[in-house]
Amino acid sequence: xxxxxxxxxxxSVAIVTVLVLTGTVxxxxxxxxxxxxxxxxxxxxxGVWQALNEAYxxxxxxxxxxxxxxxxxxxxxxxxxxGLVEGGLLPxxxxxxxxxxxxFENRLTLDPEIKCYLPGVPRANYMPYPFQxxxxxxxxxxxxxxxxxxxxxxxxxHKEAPADSWMGWSNGRWExxxxxxxxTGFNGQAWFDRAGNFHSxxxxxxxxxxxxxxxxxxxxxxxxxxxxxxxxxxISMPIYRRLERNAQIMDFRCVEFAEDxxxxxxxxxxxx
Amino acid sequence: MNHRFLVVGSGLIVLVALMWxxxxxxxxxxxxxxAPRTPDGQPDxxxxxxxxxxxxxxxxxxxxxxxxxxxxxxxxxxxxxxLESEQTEPGTIPDVHYDFTQFGLDRNQGGLALNLRTxxxxxxPNGQLPPMTAEGQKRTAARAEARKRMGRPTDAVQNQSxxxxxxxxxxxxxxxxxxxxxxxxxxxxxxxxxxxxVEMIHxxxxxxxxxxAHLPQHVRSLTGNPTGRWExxxxxxxxTNFTDKTGxxxxxxxxxxxxxxxxVAEDRxxxxxxxxxxxxxxxxxxxxxxxxxTIGPIFEHACHEGNRGLYNTLAGAxxxxxxxxxxxxxxxxxx
Numbered sequence: 001x002x003x004x005x006x007x008x009x010x011x012s013v014a015i016v017t018v019l020v021l022t023g024t025v026x027x028x029x030x031x032x033x034x035x036x037x038x039x040x041x042x043x044x045x046x047g048v049w050q051a052l053n054e055a056y057x058x059x060x061x062x063x064x065x066x067x068x069x070x071x072x073x074x075x076x077x078x079x080x081x082x083g084l085v086e087g088g089l090l091p092x093x094x095x096x097x098x099x100x101x102x103x104f105e106n107r108l109t110l111d112p113e114i115k116c117y118l119p120g121v122p123r124a125n126y127m128p129y130p131f132q133x134x135x136x137x138x139x140x141x142x143x144x145x146x147x148x149x150x151x152x153x154x155x156x157x158h159k160e161a162p163a164d165s166w167m168g169w170s171n172g173r174w175e176x177x178x179x180x181x182x183x184t185g186f187n188g189q190a191w192f193d194r195a196g197n198f199h200s201x202x203x204x205x206x207x208x209x210x211x212x213x214x215x216x217x218x219x220x221x222x223x224x225x226x227x228x229x230x231x232x233x234x235i236s237m238p239i240y241r242r243l244e245r246n247a248q249i250m251d252f253r254c255v256e257f258a259e260d261x262x263x264x265x266x267x268x269x270x271x272x
Numbered sequence: 273m274n275h276r277f278l279v280v281g282s283g284l285i286v287l288v289a290l291m292w293x294x295x296x297x298x299x300x301x302x303x304x305x306x307a308p309r310t311p312d313g314q315p316d317x318x319x320x321x322x323x324x325x326x327x328x329x330x331x332x333x334x335x336x337x338x339x340x341x342x343x344x345x346x347x348x349x350x351x352x353x354x355l356e357s358e359q360t361e362p363g364t365i366p367d368v369h370y371d372f373t374q375f376g377l378d379r380n381q382g383g384l385a386l387n388l389r390t391x392x393x394x395x396x397p398n399g400q401l402p403p404m405t406a407e408g409q410k411r412t413a414a415r416a417e418a419r420k421r422m423g424r425p426t427d428a429v430q431n432q433s434x435x436x437x438x439x440x441x442x443x444x445x446x447x448x449x450x451x452x453x454x455x456x457x458x459x460x461x462x463x464x465x466x467x468x469x470v471e472m473i474h475x476x477x478x479x480x481x482x483x484x485a486h487l488p489q490h491v492r493s494l495t496g497n498p499t500g501r502w503e504x505x506x507x508x509x510x511x512t513n514f515t516d517k518t519g520x521x522x523x524x525x526x527x528x529x530x531x532x533x534x535x536v537a538e539d540r541x542x543x544x545x546x547x548x549x550x551x552x553x554x555x556x557x558x559x560x561x562x563x564x565x566t567i568g569p570i571f572e573h574a575c576h577e578g579n580r581g582l583y584n585t586l587a588g589a590x591x592x593x594x595x596x597x598x599x600x601x602x603x604x605x606x607x
Contacts (some may be wrong), residue, residue, distance in 0.1 A: 039311030117577045118474075131477060134462045136318065141460055141467055150469060152458070152569065165572040189577075211472045218391050249478055251493035255439050256574045261324045263429035266586035268593065 002064075005223055035177060035211035040137045043177050043211055046245040047133060049239045051126040051219070054081025058195035059235060061088035068108055078195075084126065084235035093205060096228040111178025111194055116254035118149045118166035120190025121183050121205050122235065123223050130242050132249045140172055140179070145252045153181050161185020164201055179209040200227035215241040276504035307505060307535035309334040310461050313507050314481075317466070317535055320568035322453040323448065323543060323561055324384050326352040329521075331399030333389035338399065339388045349384070356452075385540060392449075392559040401521060401557060408552035412522050426589035429582065430438045436582055438575035440494050440518065441472045444512055446529055447520070447545040447559075458561065458570050466500055466507060473575045479509050486512050492525065494518055519544075524551040539565035 035043035054062075061083040065075030092100060103110055113119060119127060129145035139155040153172040161169030161184055169185035188201030208220040217239040224232040326349060344497065391399030422431045433475065435441045444450040448457065448470065456471040468477040479500040487497045490540035497513040511529040514520075520527065527549040536542045544560040547553070 047462075085605070104507075112577075118574055134460055134478070135468045136460050136462055136467055139458070139460055141469070141476075143467070143478060148474065148476055150474050150572075152469070154569070157569075164573060166574050166577060167572055186577065246484075248480070249476075250487075250491075253439060253494060255437060259429045259437065263583065263586055266429070266583070266590055268423070268590070269429040 002036055003203065012147060014213070027116075033212050034095075036214075037192055038135060038137075042135075043179070044135065045133045045140075045209060045211060045217065046135045048130050048242040048249065049133060049217060050128075050130040051237055051239050052241055053084065053126060053237055054079045055126040055193060055235075055237065056083045056128050057193060058124075059084045059193050059197055060090060060195070062195070063084070084237050086234040086236070091230045091233055093228060093230055096198075100196050100198060101198070103191070104197055105196075107194060107196050110196070112190055113194065114258065116147050116258040118147050118190070119144065120166055121168050121170075122207065122223070123190060123192055124149055124151070124167070124241070125219060126237060129252065130247065131247060143249055144251050148252065149265070153179075164188070166190055168205070175208075177210050181205075181207045181209070182268075183207070197230065199223075199225045202227045205266065209239075212238070215243065284437060284476060285429050305536055305538075310549055312463050316543060317533055318461055319374070319459060320566050320570065321457045321541060322384075322455050322566040323450045323457070323474065323563045325387055325450055326384075326393075327387045327389055327392055327547055327561065329449070329559065330401060331393070331401075335390045335399075338394070338397065339391060340390060342386070342388065345386055345388050349386070353576075367588060385562040387562055389560075392561050394553070394560055395558040402427070402553045402555045404522065404552060405550070405554055408522060408524070408549075411524065411552070416517060424589075426585055429586060433583065434494070434517065435493040436585075438473055438579050438582075440475070445470075445520070445530060446498070446509075447547070448497060449561075454573060456566060458568060458579055466509075471570045471573055472551060474573050479507075481507075489513065490529045496529065497573065502533075505534055509533070520547070522552055523549045524549065526551055579583075596605065 027211075035045070038044045057078050058081065062078070062081055064080040065066050065078040067073075067078060069076045076175050090100075096132075108114065113127075119157065124131065124142075124146065126146045127144070127146050131142055131144040134141040138154075140155060142151040144150070149167055151167050152169055153170040155172045155174075158171040159169075160229065164185055164187040166187055166189065168183040170183040172179060172181045174180070183205045184203070186199070186201050186203045188199065188203065193197050202225050204224045206222045208218075210218045213217045218236065219239050220234065220236040222232055222234050223229075257271075307317070307374040310316050310318075334457060338567040369600075379605070393399045393401065396402055422428075425431045425433075425436075429437065433442070441454075443451045448468075453473045458469040458471075460467050460469075464480060464482045466479045466481060468479070469475075470477060473583065475495065477495070477498060481500045483501070484499060486499060492513045492515045494515055494517060498509050498511040500507055500509045502508070504536070509529075509531040511531070512526075514523070514525050514527050514529075516525040527547060530546045530548070532542075532544040534542045541563040542560060543563050544558060546556050546558040576600045
């Protein structure tokens with residue numbers, strides 16, 4: 001019996017491997033696509049953009065799962081997703097894998113998103129809200145809907161992060177068609193997603209934004225964190241242009257929506 | 273003490289040097305300066321700017337003129353800077369919390385444009401807010417009444433001001449007025465957009481310059497909905513769709529704000545704004561102040577994320593409540 005099944009097992013493992021590998025590397029782009037140019041001759045990435053996937057729940061490959069707020073029922077369930085990670089799973093060090101588990105179990109109290117904290121990088125890029133790129137030769141601004149987070153990408157004034165921050169310190173450069181952004185200087189308090197995937201302040205993210213059509217960007221990132229992972233790992237996804245005529249970044253000032261959660265227990269009981 | 277005076281002293285030298293080299297914008301003055309152009313032909317306002325000032329919004333009652341002399345202005349700046357840096361008593365709790373030799377140095381040490389105006393308001397010419405309408409007075413009284421009914425600021429987070437809650441600093445606007453620190457702005461321009469990054473609580477103002485209409489009236493936000501256009505050398509930004517939560521100087525949610533940004537020198541933008549709110553004031557009013565070129569970059573201001581002060585204020589109040597209740601119980605049981 002065993003012998004009979006072995007070849008088919010090997011074949012299916014191979015198929016799954018191929019699927020996983022090709023599935024996480026975005027296809028559909030034409031390698032010869034050349035984006036329209038800005039006046040300084042660089043690929044023009046200006047626009048309102050948004051990722052469309054389930055990674056905001058979990059960047060790893062994951063099945064559907066129940067949510068943790070009973071009142072939300074199916075609307076609060078975790079939708080299944082192929083994830084963004086090359087190979088499907090993150091290469092955690094053993095202690096970090098334990099921490100990730102704890103994070104997941106306690107996500108209602110620990111997830112910085114719930115408290116309206118700045119989302120960090122790369123998380124800001126695949127939250128389910130639009131962000132806008134405002135591109136100039138010296139500075140490329142990325143303005144995110146959630147928490148009104150802002151990244152300034154310094155194109156010609158590269159320096160080391162002057163201090164740690166939520167969104168990190170981003171130095172950018174052009175490599176042909178691709179905007180390469182090298183970000184360090186994180187404070188280590190942000191997460192990758194709602195599932196508790198996390199990093200330390202040693203996080204180093206190198207992102208690549210490449211236009212693959214007038215309305216698509218290929219987003220790729222290499223992520224290193226020697227305190228948390230055994231090796232660098234990669235994510236990729238398409239990012240789509242929001243084509244609505246009135247596409248824009250609207251005000252999502254979320255602090256007031258998180259205040260009862262953070263400070264509610266410190267309210268003076270009524271009648272006292 | 274010695275250290276403190278040393279820091280303030282060197283700050284003043286920087287301040288004075290900057291002021292002497294600065295030109296003074298005056299409303300209505302003929303402007304020979306023409307801003308450099310962006311590649312698509314717009315006046316170039318890009319860079320890092322500060323609107324730090326000691327000039328009050330309204331003219332102090334004892335001042336009757338519109339402008340100081342240069343000597344008077346310099347003297348006022350000097351006195352203000354010294355007073356500000358000395359305002360806490362060394363060794364006291366306020367000094368530890370707000371040591372102005374370590375914190376909030378923007379005004380008394382940073383680049384500051386000399387402004388000869390005695391008030392930021394230049395219209396009405398008396399430098400004062402115009403009289404409030406009956407409706408405006410009624411609303412102001414109702415707001416004060418509602419605040420009283422809320423209870424003490426320490427009773428609930430929602431009783432605290434928006435600035436304490438890191439939602440919006442009182443003077444971050446719009447209109448963009450400076451406070452004691454973080455009065456820095458980065459302007460970038462891309463085709464169809466001007467973006468102003470306000471340092472205070474990392475407030476990005478994305479201003480479309482494409483002729484689009486404002487959002488529908490029912491879609492409101494604390495900072496309103498801006499649209500922009502160019503009028504010659506000037507960027508004009510119209511903002512509507514405010515809420516009644518900010519109440520700028522007592523304004524209503526239907527306030528219409530018009531801001532005008534004009535680069536009047538290589539190192540200076542003249543920032544003017546007009547508030548048109550017939551539900552609050554008997555006439556529109558206008559103010560202006562310079563934005564002086566400063567050095568970047570602007571660092572992330574994660575205000576809410578680090579708001580331990582708010583948490584501790586509320587937790588402290590509940591601890592006091594608990595102690596008061598225990599004291600009262602002890603007193604009644606010993607009787």
